[in-house]
Amino acid sequence: MTDSSITYRLRVNGETEDVTAPAGETLIGVLRERLQLTGAKLGCAQGVCGTCTVLLDGRPTRGCLTLAADCTDREITTIEGLGVDGGLSAVQSAFVAAGAIQCGFCTAGMILTITALLKRNPRPSEAEVRHGISGNLCRCSGYTKIVEAALLAAGSAA
């Protein structure tokens, strides 16, 4: 049984996007398949791995557990929307400087989660960083350099 399509508008990275998609499509599906914003990844589809994490009204949210049609009254920020004047944001630059990227699959979710964390808590302790990223799995790095990057971006390098 096919799910009939509906049309609605989403605010993504400051732009208004017209979307036509099945009513039950998730936010990660719409972002990747309809809007070609493939920075966010689909990992587990169960909300556990965190690779689908985007910001909804500035808060880290699982794209795989959110229905896109339920986001018409909210601001969506993806990794593609973080750059400043064509350059990298502070957290993105810190990830590069600290060598915190290996395969890149967790990276978008990690950077967005840390961006939101630092907005809430500009000078986190290492424990607070680790708690903040506890919902984002990384299978490559052992997290060390990701934590270093977060603290570097916060201006209190470990």
Added chain:
Amino acid sequence: MQLHWPETIGAALDLLAEADEARAISGGATLVAMMNAGLVAPQTLVFLRRIPALAGIERRAGGALVVGATTTHEAVETSTLFDPGQAIVRLAAATIAHPPIRAVGTIGGSVAHADPSSDYPAALVAADAEIVCLGRGGERRVPARDFFVDFFETALLPGEIVRAVVLPPAPAGACAIYDKLARVEGDYATVSVAVVMAMEGEVCRHARLAAGACGPVPVRSDEAEALLVGATIDDAVADRAAAAMGEAADPVDDVRGSAGYRRRAMVRMMKRAILAARDGSRQ
């Protein structure tokens, strides 16, 4: 699939009763995951998030706490309205999954789902909570200990939703202890224990014990609680009460642990929690 965002409870209940294969969706953390896994395929989704009457935590005169069904785990976790005994629910909420899930998942959705490995059921039983069930026929309150009926099965009647969870004021001096054993932080419980106790001097005046992930519903034991109330709590008394809880448990073997492991772990954790609640209450 049809999507609806009613702004009143009445409109939501009408949709749930009349629309094709309709399901209520609160935070969606569980329902959308189940849809992704192909476990459910609703034809109609009734979003509850725009209904003010289901939202928020309210403290009533007399100290009872009414927690609206669409209250997120994060809002429960960070609330300052829970008294020291009611705090068992707040302590449990803080251990649910990870921050992004807690920002979206809700107490109503979690309670209605009744996953035996989840964190609220045992905490709500230990808090003597009541679940407010609402349907077109009206509202009824079901004690938590009667609400969780079986694996993923509650006392909700067809067409009913969880409207709120009501916590009575805890006895004076109460202390809440929630302990969760999990494979990694953020996982469902392998075993959890929830204890709310109030001491008067050296004597226990109030004790509620519940264990999660040790059976289809939260494990309780009148015998265990009777061993504590009116007694001076020492090591031996705590041992006997914990053992009685072990007898009442009905755990399963699954990927998180064997039944035997769960029972042994729960008994140890329960004893520790009883002594910790005793110490916490005496302060």
